[in-house]
Structures are given as C-alpha cells and as structure tokens.
Amino acid sequence: MSSNSNSPFPNAEPPTNLTLVTPKSEPVDENPPQFQPPAASPPPSADVYSEFNRISELFRTAFAQTEGVASALPDSHPDSRAIILVPDPQTQASDVVVPEAPGGSKKYPTRSSELVRVTDLKPNDQSYFRDLIRRARMLFDSLSVFAVSEEEKNFDPTVNNRKPRGDLKASALMRQSGLWMNRDKRVVGDIPGISIGDVFFFRMEMCVVGLHGQPQAGIDYVPAAHSSNGEPIATSVIVSGGYEDDEDAGDVLVYTGHGGQDKNLHKQVVHQKLESGNLAMERSMNYGIEVRVIRGFRYGGSASGKVYVYDGLYRIIDTWFDVGKAGFGVFKFKLVRIENQPDMGSVVMKFAESLRTRPLEVRPKxxxxxxxxxxxxxxxxxxxxxxxxxxxxxxxxxxxxxxxxxxxxxxxxxxxxxxxxxxxxxxxxxxxxxxxxxxxxxxxxxxxxxxxxxxxxxxxxxxxxxxxxxxxxxxxxxxxxxxxxxxxxxxxxxxxxxxxxxxxxxxxxxxxxxxxxxxxxxxxxxxxxxxxxxxxxxxxxxxxxxxxxxxxxxxxxxxxxxxxxxxxxxxxxxxxxxxxxxxxxxxxxxxxxxxxxxxxxxxxxxxxxxxxxxxxxxxxxxxxxxxxxxxx
The missing domain is CATH 2.170.270.10 (SET domain)
Known part of the structure; x- marks a missing residue:
C-alpha cells in the first residue's frame, strides 16, 4: 500500500507508518476480469432541466457500446444478462486491449505480482483507509442505483424481462476511471479499510475494492502462470451454499474445491482435479498463507438475491480427496478461523434475526x-x-x-x-x-x-x-x-x-x-x-x-x-x-x-x-x- 495511485481520492495524504510484510517468494498476481469500457461522454444538454437530462444522457451514451457487446451473447449463455462481458475464469491473459475511442485503443495493465500483508496500522491509518473504502463503495452504490433507474425508464417487460445490471455498469465505469482499489499490491489477509461484518450486495463490488477478485468463481487466487515460483496462491473464498459437500460450523469450515459441477443441478457430475483454485488452496496451506472468508446468504431485498458478508481470516490446516454425496471425487479443505478477531458478520446477522422474532429469549435482561x-x-x-x-x-x-x-x-x-x-x-x-x-x-x-x-x-x-x-x-x-x-x-x-x-x-x-x-x-x-x-x-x-x-x-x-x-x-x-x-x-x-x-x-x-x-x-x-x- 505504499502508493496511492489507485486511490479514488488522489489528493488525500496516505499514512506514512504502514508496515508491509512480504511473504515467501511464491506470491504473485492474477488478472482480474477484463471489461469493455464505456464510450466517451457527450456534451451537456441545454434543456431547462439540463443537469438531470445531461447526466441521464451521459449514462445512456456511456453504456451504448457495452450493451452492443452483451447482445452478441445467446440467451442461453450464463452471462447473457450482462451489459459487459465476464470472461472465462480460466482465461489468464496478461492484459487486454479494449477500444478506448474510435481510432484508438486502451490497455488495462495487470495487477501487481507483489503479494503483501498490511500490519501494525495505527488508528489514523485505519481511519484513512476506512474512508477510502467507504467513499469508493458509496460511488459504486450511487452509480448502480442511477444506472438501473435509467434502464427502468425505457423498460418494457413484454420485450425484455431481464433485470437491469447496475452493478456491472458501475464496476465498468469505475474501472475505466482507474478507481478499482488495491491494484498496485496484492493484499494477503485483511484489506485495509474493510471491516469484519461489512456487507456487499454484489460480487462486483468486492472486485472493485479488492476483497475478492473473481466475479463468478468461489476461489480467488494467483495463477501459476503469474507466480514468481510457478505455484498458485489462494487469497479468498466465498461460501454461499453452492456445493453440497460443504460443511460450515462457523469457526471451522470444510470447503469443497471447485470444478466438476453442473451449474443448473448444483451437483457434481465429474471428478475434480488438483488444478487452478484447488491447487492454490493446497499451496496456501503448505505456505501457511491465510485466506479471507466471505459468506453469501439468500436475501430477498437484494437485486442479486444474495448478500455477502466478510467473516475474517482463516487458515487452511488440512486437505484430502474424498467421494462426495453425488458419488464423484472432490477435494476438501479444512479451514479454521484465526483467533482474536471480531465476531463473524454472519453470526451477528443471525443474532439480529433472532432478536427480531424473540428478543426476550435471546437477551432476557x-x-x-x-x-x-x-x-x-x-x-x-x-x-x-x-x-x-x-x-x-x-x-x-x-x-x-x-x-x-x-x-x-x-x-x-x-x-x-x-x-x-x-x-x-x-x-x-x-x-x-x-x-x-x-x-x-x-x-x-x-x-x-x-x-x-x-x-x-x-x-x-x-x-x-x-x-x-x-x-x-x-x-x-x-x-x-x-x-x-x-x-x-x-x-x-x-x-x-x-x-x-x-x-x-x-x-x-x-x-x-x-x-x-x-x-x-x-x-x-x-x-x-x-x-x-x-x-x-x-x-x-x-x-x-x-x-x-x-x-x-x-x-x-x-x-x-x-x-x-x-x-x-x-x-x-x-x-x-x-x-x-x-x-x-x-x-x-x-x-x-x-x-x-x-x-x-x-x-x-x-x-x-x-x-x-x-x-x-x-x-x-x-x-x-x-x-x-x-x-x-
């Protein structure tokens, strides 16, 4: 975190007393999803309500190009609802060339291969990073809300019943403007400014702030192709009930590796392999590198149908190959929560839910x-x-x-x-x-x-x-x-x-x-x-x-x-x-x-x-x- 180049507020003064500890030589980085950028903004309107109409036109024009990209996907494609393309997680290009304007091109550089751990933050440092995260998330939320509102104006359910994806539009605009965070360093452990218990309505928001860099996959990792020692390293996982063989007891988690699952049936249909994210989890266990755990819950008030809560840091202490409930081989990883952390956000959410229904039983005094x-x-x-x-x-x-x-x-x-x-x-x-x-x-x-x-x-x-x-x-x-x-x-x-x-x-x-x-x-x-x-x-x-x-x-x-x-x-x-x-x-x-x-x-x-x-x-x-x- 030594530079502020990726801060959404470049004029802010970063703290000077940060201690960055680099782990062993294996850490590297992974390319995040690459997106098609919006087109250039048009000049303001001269209408009597110029400000509102002008911003509306900015949104409409900014997404015109990306909507054209999304329309090329067949309806059966899992990303067909996306305004911007979500690439195949297995694709690991070093950078992607995307159109910037007619006659030109723009390259989004890869994330840094330097893996760091941020330690010994003083109270003023914590406030500084917390404010950066807070303002970046507020911008993401504001963009998402306004983008969906623009689509709602012309929404015709008889022609198109797909829900607007304001989260994809917001993340694309913030990426184009260089406002994705934690890009200059790959952070192991806690992300400065993100607290245990923080809740996210969209996975793309976690990508924007650097908490979890995969818009679809449950394991975020540094691929072997970009590792200095040729081995992948896992940095975070999402537990959202997608795998039937998961066992979640809170502080102790048995996490099923990825791959081999039918997305429609949510069941294993082939054996898993020790590769990609699965291998990264095994390597993180070997090197003693902690991973961030985010839990996903069904939530009716969310546009995505889920919310995600950050639950803190876990260590991978064991891994084995087992026969899953569907009869196919799966890799399992046992994760144990590191002690002396604040209460898990998921536990607090469940506690609050019990208070809503039976407060005197939960807190009799x-x-x-x-x-x-x-x-x-x-x-x-x-x-x-x-x-x-x-x-x-x-x-x-x-x-x-x-x-x-x-x-x-x-x-x-x-x-x-x-x-x-x-x-x-x-x-x-x-x-x-x-x-x-x-x-x-x-x-x-x-x-x-x-x-x-x-x-x-x-x-x-x-x-x-x-x-x-x-x-x-x-x-x-x-x-x-x-x-x-x-x-x-x-x-x-x-x-x-x-x-x-x-x-x-x-x-x-x-x-x-x-x-x-x-x-x-x-x-x-x-x-x-x-x-x-x-x-x-x-x-x-x-x-x-x-x-x-x-x-x-x-x-x-x-x-x-x-x-x-x-x-x-x-x-x-x-x-x-x-x-x-x-x-x-x-x-x-x-x-x-x-x-x-x-x-x-x-x-x-x-x-x-x-x-x-x-x-x-x-x-x-x-x-x-x-x-x-x-x-x-």
Missing part, C-alpha cells in the same frame, strides 16, 4: 421496553440498556414527525399532481424536483439534493406512488442502546441498504426568536442549519464524469430555525456524531410548500449491517462525548 414509540412507528423501536439503570428515553413523548408552527401550512402555492395511476417522469411533482422523481422503483434515493419534493395530501396519485417514500415512516427495526464508551446510540436489527430511508429527525420546530427564549430556560435545542451537508456525497458522480455538477435545484434559504427536543423526540435524537457518518440528512417537503421549514429525513450513506451503530454529522458536537449533549 436489558430491555426496558420493546417499543419506545408506543406503536406510533410502523415497526417497534427497542430500548436496551445492560450498562446501568438509566431509563430516561422512556420518559420523553415519542414524536413520529416534526411539529411545525401552524403558519407554515398557510403558505399559498399550487396544488399537487394529477397522476391518478401513479407518478412518472414528467408529472407536476417531478418537475418541481428538476424534472426527475427522486427515488427508484424500490424507494432508493437516486442522489442527494438541497431539497426534495415528494407527492403529498394535495396530489391525486395513490399511496403506492414511488414519490412517497420518507413520509411513510420507519421501515426497519431500530434499537436505542446504552454504551459504556459513547453513551446512547442507535442501531438497526435489519440490514439497511445504501440510499434507503431510515427515519425522520423530529422535534418541535421553533423560530429564531423562540429559540433564544428557550435557550435562556436551558431547554435542549438542535440547530438543523449546522448539520453537515453530507447529501452532496450521495450520488456524486464527479469522479466518473468530469463535467458533473452538484445539484443546486430545488433549493431553499439557509435553515434559520431550531428544534426543541427537551420533551418530545424520536429515535433519531440518540444517533451518534461522526466525521465519517453512515447516515445523512436530506431535506424533504410533502405536506406543505414552505421551503424554509423542510422535514429532516435521514438516509443511509452505505450498506449498514445489523447491530452496527448509526451515526450522523451534526456539524457541532459535545466537546467530551462526541455527540449532542441531549443524548446524555
């Missing part, structure tokens, strides 16, 4: 109430404290939505849309948003804006309208908890997808003059105008399109009101402050048209695993505790 909202929210808000006897959160009246002064609703203005069958691009409310609906068909925010107009009580569209997201309330099971380190905090018992709505930040809204009086009385006030403008980061495509401009419309005046939470509040008031938050504030209007008093809606900046603390950028925090004083 610590719950003060199983619903802090007293059934006001769509899902119960748990309150857990096994640290001390402080149960003060139950003493406040739970407030689902902000209370605005009555005169806010008296502001005149035009009515709502007339889309009785549901809103589409071009409806009245979409025009107020600059010509777009702010969310995709799954309720994911396409990109942050200064202000978003949702359909409201004056609109004729049905409650199922895609432009009614944040007003519908909480969708996840949230929990307020007590921590010995940071005081109060909030976490979710559900997996929260990047760009999805979490909850509103509520309180009683006060004018500037009222706030001065309340401050004299010592009441707890929050000043929304001080919150960090993190909405600018969600959907920021400036690293992909050089002429991308941050949205400035719709807009409103600077917020000049305070929010009293001394007596009435909700779960959001207990979220911690962070300089690298996983939640951001998005201003939204739906029940009135006064742009000076928007709702403070909270959205996820990244995929947030169950039981991971939610955090905001408050702008101004308590000097000692790192969060608002109201949370004490």
């Amino acid at each position: 610590g719950y003060a109430t199983l619903d802090l909202s007293k059934k006001k929210e769509n899902f119960p808000v748990y309150f857990y404290n096994d640290v001390d006897g402080d149960h003060s959160p139950v003493c406040f009246e739970y407030l689902v939505t902000a209370v605005f002064p009555p005169y806010v609703y008296n502001l005149g203005g035009s009515g709502g849309c007339e889309c009785v069958d549901g809103c589409r691009y071009g409806c009245f409310c979409a025009m107020k948003n600059g010509g777009e609906i702010a969310y995709n068909s799954h309720g994911i925010l396409l990109r942050g804006k200064p202000l978003i107009f949702e359909c409201g009580p004056h609109c004729l569209c049905p409650p199922t309208c895609r432009n009614r997201v944040s007003q519908k309330g909480v969708r996840n099971r949230l929990e307020v908890f007590r921590s010995r380190e940071t005081g109060w905090g909030v976490r979710s018992l559900d997996l929260i997808q990047a760009g999805s709505f979490i909850c509103e930040y509520t309180g009683v809204v006060l004018t500037h003059e009222q706030a001065r009086l309340f401050t004299m009385n010592g009441d707890c006030l929050v000043y929304p105008g001080r919150f960090g403008h993190r909405w600018k980061e969600w959907g920021d495509l400036s690293q992909i399109f050089s002429d991308y401009v941050c949205p400035s419309y719709p807009s409103g005046p600077p917020l000049d009101f305070a929010m009293d939470v001394s007596r009435m509040r909700n779960v959001a008031c207990y979220m911690s402050n962070s300089s690298s938050p996983n939640v951001f504030v998005q201003h939204v209007l739906y029940d009135h048209n006064n742009v000076s008093f928007p709702h403070l809606m909270l959205f996820a900046m990244e995929n947030i695993p169950p039981m991971r603390e939610l955090s905001l950028d408050y702008g101004v925090a308590d000097e000692w505790m790192g969060k608002l004083a109201i949370c004490h």
Whole structure:
C-alpha cells in the first residue's frame, strides 16, 4: 500500500507508518476480469432541466457500446444478462486491449505480482483507509442505483424481462476511471479499510475494492502462470451454499474445491482435479498463507438475491480427496478461523434475526421496553440498556414527525399532481424536483439534493406512488442502546441498504426568536442549519464524469430555525456524531410548500449491517462525548 495511485481520492495524504510484510517468494498476481469500457461522454444538454437530462444522457451514451457487446451473447449463455462481458475464469491473459475511442485503443495493465500483508496500522491509518473504502463503495452504490433507474425508464417487460445490471455498469465505469482499489499490491489477509461484518450486495463490488477478485468463481487466487515460483496462491473464498459437500460450523469450515459441477443441478457430475483454485488452496496451506472468508446468504431485498458478508481470516490446516454425496471425487479443505478477531458478520446477522422474532429469549435482561414509540412507528423501536439503570428515553413523548408552527401550512402555492395511476417522469411533482422523481422503483434515493419534493395530501396519485417514500415512516427495526464508551446510540436489527430511508429527525420546530427564549430556560435545542451537508456525497458522480455538477435545484434559504427536543423526540435524537457518518440528512417537503421549514429525513450513506451503530454529522458536537449533549 505504499502508493496511492489507485486511490479514488488522489489528493488525500496516505499514512506514512504502514508496515508491509512480504511473504515467501511464491506470491504473485492474477488478472482480474477484463471489461469493455464505456464510450466517451457527450456534451451537456441545454434543456431547462439540463443537469438531470445531461447526466441521464451521459449514462445512456456511456453504456451504448457495452450493451452492443452483451447482445452478441445467446440467451442461453450464463452471462447473457450482462451489459459487459465476464470472461472465462480460466482465461489468464496478461492484459487486454479494449477500444478506448474510435481510432484508438486502451490497455488495462495487470495487477501487481507483489503479494503483501498490511500490519501494525495505527488508528489514523485505519481511519484513512476506512474512508477510502467507504467513499469508493458509496460511488459504486450511487452509480448502480442511477444506472438501473435509467434502464427502468425505457423498460418494457413484454420485450425484455431481464433485470437491469447496475452493478456491472458501475464496476465498468469505475474501472475505466482507474478507481478499482488495491491494484498496485496484492493484499494477503485483511484489506485495509474493510471491516469484519461489512456487507456487499454484489460480487462486483468486492472486485472493485479488492476483497475478492473473481466475479463468478468461489476461489480467488494467483495463477501459476503469474507466480514468481510457478505455484498458485489462494487469497479468498466465498461460501454461499453452492456445493453440497460443504460443511460450515462457523469457526471451522470444510470447503469443497471447485470444478466438476453442473451449474443448473448444483451437483457434481465429474471428478475434480488438483488444478487452478484447488491447487492454490493446497499451496496456501503448505505456505501457511491465510485466506479471507466471505459468506453469501439468500436475501430477498437484494437485486442479486444474495448478500455477502466478510467473516475474517482463516487458515487452511488440512486437505484430502474424498467421494462426495453425488458419488464423484472432490477435494476438501479444512479451514479454521484465526483467533482474536471480531465476531463473524454472519453470526451477528443471525443474532439480529433472532432478536427480531424473540428478543426476550435471546437477551432476557436489558430491555426496558420493546417499543419506545408506543406503536406510533410502523415497526417497534427497542430500548436496551445492560450498562446501568438509566431509563430516561422512556420518559420523553415519542414524536413520529416534526411539529411545525401552524403558519407554515398557510403558505399559498399550487396544488399537487394529477397522476391518478401513479407518478412518472414528467408529472407536476417531478418537475418541481428538476424534472426527475427522486427515488427508484424500490424507494432508493437516486442522489442527494438541497431539497426534495415528494407527492403529498394535495396530489391525486395513490399511496403506492414511488414519490412517497420518507413520509411513510420507519421501515426497519431500530434499537436505542446504552454504551459504556459513547453513551446512547442507535442501531438497526435489519440490514439497511445504501440510499434507503431510515427515519425522520423530529422535534418541535421553533423560530429564531423562540429559540433564544428557550435557550435562556436551558431547554435542549438542535440547530438543523449546522448539520453537515453530507447529501452532496450521495450520488456524486464527479469522479466518473468530469463535467458533473452538484445539484443546486430545488433549493431553499439557509435553515434559520431550531428544534426543541427537551420533551418530545424520536429515535433519531440518540444517533451518534461522526466525521465519517453512515447516515445523512436530506431535506424533504410533502405536506406543505414552505421551503424554509423542510422535514429532516435521514438516509443511509452505505450498506449498514445489523447491530452496527448509526451515526450522523451534526456539524457541532459535545466537546467530551462526541455527540449532542441531549443524548446524555
């Protein structure tokens, strides 16, 4: 990690106290999948809603060439749904020449053959790499969401029933822009910036950050052809239930080698051979090189039908050839998890699932109430404290939505849309948003804006309208908890997808003059105008399109009101402050048209695993505790 050439943020200063330990002479590298790059971006549109239309045109044109490549595949081909080709994993070309522009060509260089292990990271180094990974993943998620939204506009199920593949488009664009990470070194062990428990919705995202370099195969390895000693080395494996002979006990895993399986039947049909990834696993065992283990689970909320969670480092301690359940020979590898690592992400996910259904059986002590909202929210808000006897959160009246002064609703203005069958691009409310609906068909925010107009009580569209997201309330099971380190905090018992709505930040809204009086009385006030403008980061495509401009419309005046939470509040008031938050504030209007008093809606900046603390950028925090004083 000595250079920052592959960082998505080249102006950032890398830490200088990293210790890189190179293993024995056998490590090398493997070529990752090679992709057809998108075409050059067109000039901006001059339409009145130029920014949205221009970005839409950039996406459409950028993928025109790669869609032509994918269409050459027969429908029966396993990659026929791909916008970009996924090469045969056995193909190990040193580099691939792909068209860059008419009359030119572009070579993607191979990954470095140097195999390294990153050790002794200081806290500031960990923060540095964590932020790099976080921002790269946020760019990937933003690209994926926007790309799928573009395809949905012209989607006709009678002509094509294949689901859009935003993950492939996002990875191709990031590769073309040189934003794939960990390319200059092949990292053995933990990837700096990736934590145990991190969740990925797509395998291509793991390729982008360097956690697992194979878009299809379960074993990621350095091929013998590129090894300095002519032997392959395995670096990571994915366990997702694809092989019937796998035995997974968590800390101990019996992993079946690859090859010889019918992909449709998910059964062995021929004997496996000690070659490719199987040989790499045997060689990693021989040299004592640890491998990363990622587990895949079925998940209905994912476009791929699965989620992948990083579970930490394992050592291969044994291997043998055995007869599998289907009667064919398979190679088996026994992996044992290395001690003194954080809890496995897969275990935490299963623990959270049990809490959702039988919390008192799993944790008989610590719950003060199983619903802090007293059934006001769509899902119960748990309150857990096994640290001390402080149960003060139950003493406040739970407030689902902000209370605005009555005169806010008296502001005149035009009515709502007339889309009785549901809103589409071009409806009245979409025009107020600059010509777009702010969310995709799954309720994911396409990109942050200064202000978003949702359909409201004056609109004729049905409650199922895609432009009614944040007003519908909480969708996840949230929990307020007590921590010995940071005081109060909030976490979710559900997996929260990047760009999805979490909850509103509520309180009683006060004018500037009222706030001065309340401050004299010592009441707890929050000043929304001080919150960090993190909405600018969600959907920021400036690293992909050089002429991308941050949205400035719709807009409103600077917020000049305070929010009293001394007596009435909700779960959001207990979220911690962070300089690298996983939640951001998005201003939204739906029940009135006064742009000076928007709702403070909270959205996820990244995929947030169950039981991971939610955090905001408050702008101004308590000097000692790192969060608002109201949370004490």
